[in-house]
Amino acid sequence: MNEAVELGPHRFAGLAAPAVDRAVAAGMRAARDGGGAELCQRYGGPAATSFLVEFRTRLAAPGGAVDGPGFAALTRHRDPATCQRALDKQVAHGMIHRRPDGGLSATERGATFLAELHHLHGEVTGELWAGHEDRVLRLVAALGRLLAYALVLAEENGATEGTAFAALAPPHEPDGTPPGVLLLNRLDTLRHQRADAYAASWAAAGHTAPSVAALSPGPERQAIELETDRRAAGPYTVLTAEERLIMLADLAALPG
Incomplete structure (x- = not known):
């Protein structure tokens, strides 16, 4: 029990x-190995579908869109010109x-395409995490609370635009969405909350995306990682220490 108490948000x-x-x-x-590669090829391959797959939690929603600042945040570690050329191809x-x-x-x-992808994700995650239904449902519930609170914090901090998390959250979850898809997409959305924390941390340390990518392991990188943990910790305060420990154990036990 002491270990659970010591597992603070950061x-x-x-x-x-x-x-x-x-x-x-x-x-x-x-998903890729279970029919996703063939699905993408039917629609033109990765050159036609990559951003749709990557931003599916927003673009699948009726009227869903990723704005310019959100797109820049989501692709901050990539060459902007290359991203625009890729976008041009998918438009074409x-x-x-x-x-x-x-x-x-x-x-x-x-x-x-996104509707077909949603169906495929339901099939493959059901197979991947078969036998772990209780664990999946526990994680889905915990992640729902985390994402809801992360959105509240973003609103309080004025971070509702120009961030990767704001661009994709909350994930689109139509009625009847299978638990495995809820889990996959909620986890994927949560990753962007940490990506924003990481970006804020390396920017505060005077880095750019290229310079932090080139940073060797050592005290400076470690300091940025620790600051990222601190900045990313906010949503986890909605869980008790015991709930955080259970979530970590459930994630570790998932097949894959």
């Missing part, structure tokens, strides 16, 4: 991050509509 944020990344990677890998494939504000939304064809 420490939990650091421990949870790799577990969240692992679960999201497992779900996306299962008729999958994405480029908005006057520099943002993007799904075309009718893009929305059809």
